[in-house]
Amino acid sequence: MKRYLLILRPKKDHVEQDLQLKKFREIFKNTTRFNIELVEILHFSKDDYYMVHIRGKDDDITRFI
Structure with a gap:
């Protein structure tokens, strides 16, 4: 297994930032089907x-992204 760091830049509006953070969390919560660990x-x-x-295998990370 390899480790990866993704850098995500949200929009400037604070309300949109909160929504985007929730989306990030939802997306990364569903990583079990890709065999990826948040x-x-x-x-x-x-x-x-x-x-x-x-953290995950190369093939799984590529499919996820």
């Missing part, structure tokens, strides 16, 4: 982006 989602408010840490 390790963590970090929010860096200063630069306003999310870092999503996932």
Whole structure:
């Protein structure tokens, strides 16, 4: 298994940020069918982006993304 970090930049509006974070969480909650494990989602408010840490096999990650 390999580890991957995805960098996601949400829109600037705070309401949309909250909605996007919920979408991110929903998407990554459903990773079990792709055989991917969500390790963590970090929010860096200063630069306003999310870092999503996932773990899985190359083929599974490619299908998921």
